[in-house]
Amino acid sequence: xxxxxxxxxxxxxxxxxxxxxxxxxxxxxxxxxxxxxxxxxxxxxxxxxxxxxxxxxxxxxxxxxxxxxxxxxxxxxxxxxxxxxxxxxxxxxxxxxxxxxxxxxxxxxxxxxxxxxxxxxxxxxxxxxxxxxxxxxxxxxxxxxxxxxxxxxxxxxxxxxxxxxxxxxxxxxxxxxxxxxxxxxxxxxxxxxxxxxxxxxxxxxxxxxxxxxxxxxxxxxxxxxxxxxxxxxxxxxxxxxxxx
Numbered sequence: 001x002x003x004x005x006x007x008x009x010x011x012x013x014x015x016x017x018x019x020x021x022x023x024x025x026x027x028x029x030x031x032x033x034x035x036x037x038x039x040x041x042x043x044x045x046x047x048x049x050x051x052x053x054x055x056x057x058x059x060x061x062x063x064x065x066x067x068x069x070x071x072x073x074x075x076x077x078x079x080x081x082x083x084x085x086x087x088x089x090x091x092x093x094x095x096x097x098x099x100x101x102x103x104x105x106x107x108x109x110x111x112x113x114x115x116x117x118x119x120x121x122x123x124x125x126x127x128x129x130x131x132x133x134x135x136x137x138x139x140x141x142x143x144x145x146x147x148x149x150x151x152x153x154x155x156x157x158x159x160x161x162x163x164x165x166x167x168x169x170x171x172x173x174x175x176x177x178x179x180x181x182x183x184x185x186x187x188x189x190x191x192x193x194x195x196x197x198x199x200x201x202x203x204x205x206x207x208x209x210x211x212x213x214x215x216x217x218x219x220x221x222x223x224x225x226x227x228x229x230x231x232x233x234x235x236x237x238x239x240x241x242x243x244x
Contacts, residue, residue, distance in 0.1 A: 001115055003177075004045050004089040005037050005107070006067075008076035009097040011052035016227060020055050020097050025238045029225060030055060031062050032100035032243075039104035040111075047087070048097070049079045074192055075202040077176070081187035084180055092183060096174035098225040101237055106175060106218040113216050114177050121182050121211055123150065123203055124173030124218040131166045138226045140172040140201050142215060150213040153201050173218045176203070182211055 009020040009030050016022070020030040027035075030048060037046050048059045051071045059066045067086060073079040080094050091114055095102060106124060113122060125142045128134050134141070137155045144150050152158070153172060161167060178186075186205060191197075193208040206213055223234050238244065 001091060001111075002089050003091040003093060003111065003114065004047060004087055005041050005093045005095055006080050006083050006087075007033055007037065007046070007048045007095050007097045008079040009048050009050045009052075009055050010073075010076070010079075011050070011055055016225065018054075019225060020050070021058060022225070022231060024100055024231070025235050025244050028058055029100045030059065030097050031064070032238075033095065033097050033102060034059075034062070034064050036100070036102045036104050037095055037107060040108040047083065049083050051079075075205075077178070077183070077202045077205075078187055080178065081183040084183050090180060092178045092180070094174075094176040094178065096224065099174060099222050100225065100234055101221060101223050102175070103219045103221040106173065106222075109218065110175055110177055110216060117214055119179050119181075121179070121206055121213045122177040122216050123213055124175040125170045125215045126173050126218055126220040128169040128171050129220070133171060134166045134169050138224075140199075142170045142172055144170075144215045148215050150203070150207065150215055152207070153199070153203055155199055155201070172201075172203075173220075173222055174224060175218065182206065185209060185211075 013019040021028045047065045047067050049067045049069050051069050056066045067083050069079045069082045080092050084092055133139050134157050140153050141158050142153050193205045196204040
């Protein structure tokens with residue numbers, strides 16, 4: 001299977017400007033995410049996709065392959081689609097740049113599942129164990145069919161009881177796998193689709209375009225950095241695990 005791993009990195013984050021370059025115990029976040037990926041993938045298969053020269057400069061100083069993309073990309077997936085025009089691969093794996101504690105074994109597992117489900121869109125998920133995550137609008141919650149295909153994803157607390165209680169729920173792990181054809185159709189949409197725009201969850205665009213998305217169970221190790229509070233959480237784990 002001819003695949004590549006792309007880490008999209010945008011400097012102008014709304015909640016945390018300059019997020020990919022935030023220092024986490026001595027290393028920029030984008031570098032930590034990259035290092036997790038090359039634990040299981042050859043470095044020549046891993047790229048950072050950005051629209052900012054500052055991110056490009058840092059990546060090149062760490063010998064990370066970088067692809068410059070346009071500033072007009074609506075989402076990280078649109079950025080991946082732009083990279084697909086420049087890279088000779090059949091499958092494009094998107095690992096979010098704000099996942100510095102991403103479990104390398106999850107990427108290894110995702111690659112194995114790609115071979116089982118050729119031509120399909122795959123996305124990671126794991127169980128939510130604490131109610132504060134279930135209530136957080138920063139965390140997309142996932143509901144899916146018994147066969148693993150995505151029904152819906154929302155920032156709302158779903159599924160819920162009649163009294164809006166928390167019993168069981170799952171969250172998205174931001175690792176995706178896209179066949180080239182799916183990326184091409186995704187990028188041909190000039191504006192975000194209705195549900196994608198309301199929820200600000202780009203995977204919903206595929207559902208609205210008629211694609212199935214197969215959810216793949218991954219570990220709960222990752223902590224996405226969405227706000228300043230997450231930075232201290234991640235640094236605490238880095239120190240605890242001796243990843244300095």
